Amino acid sequence: MxxxxxxxxxxxxxxxxxxxxxxxxxxxxxxxxxxxxxxxxxxxxxxxxxxxxxxxxxxxxxxxxxxxxxxxQEWESLVQSSLNELTRSRVELSEVVTRYVTAQRMLAARLDMSSDEDAPAARGKIPDHQVAVASKYLAESPQEAARAIVQQILSQKAELWETIDADGQALDGLRETLRNG
CATH class of the missing domain: 1.10.260.40 (lambda repressor-like DNA-binding domains)
Known part of the structure; x- marks a missing residue:
């Protein structure tokens, strides 16, 4: 070797x-x-x-x-690995948002069908609690839903963000070293 x-x-x-x-x-x-x-x-x-x-x-x-x-240097590969993970995550996020919007549209279409006069079997059969939950989901844009999820993650994972801040300070030091070196 x-x-x-x-x-x-x-x-x-x-x-x-x-x-x-x-x-x-x-x-x-x-x-x-x-x-x-x-x-x-x-x-x-x-x-x-x-x-x-x-x-x-x-x-x-x-x-x-x-x-x-x-x-x-090994740190260059580590940075590239993080960039690769962010790229993969962004693609996955795009797929999830697409599924969310599709599910929202499907829900709206099914609710519309249930109130249609041509669908007497469905009319009035949807429980009130389902209508209430469906209304909440339909009133919320994908951006609002994502923002709420991010807020939840931030509040639950404070220690993770503290670690990222510490790593960010380390990155600032690395950048300074590269500029001066």
Whole structure:
């Protein structure tokens, strides 16, 4: 093992973040690479050199960065890993908001159908408490719902935000060091 392989391995582990080694190996196998969980482990430990073509595929197609991220300082890979997680989370958030809006529209359509004269079987059969809850959901925009959820999370997870603030101060120090260094 040489220092460069060890650095690449540490940075690959940092880019992988919380993704299981098996998941990374599966993604590489799906793309035609002969990777297993043991391959990921060996590369991350610096025991198996990473081929350039593998590095290009990993960084460009899986981690949405450039191959040099594997060569840089470990903190660069950690920052990139956080950026990757935010990007994935934003995509997931978009999907959730889309499902929320769709469910809202479906609820409104079903409530409209239940009051339609052509639907006598449904008319008057929806319990008042369901109508009240449905009205609340329909009156609330997705932005208002998200804001309420964020407020709830902030109030429940104060210690998490204190940790993030501490990390933010550490990042400020790192930025200052980079500017001066």
């Amino acid at each position: 040489n220092d460069r392989d060890a650095t690449i391995g540490r940075n690959l582990a940092a880019l992988r973040g919380d993704m299981p080694q098996k998941t990374l190996a599966d993604l590489m196998r799906e793309a035609g690479w002969k990777w297993s969980q043991a391959t990921v482990w060996s590369v991350e430990k610096g025991e198996r050199p990473l081929k350039l073509a593998e590095a290009e595929y990993l960084t460009t197609n899986i981690f949405n960065t450039q191959p040099f991220a594997l060569l840089g």
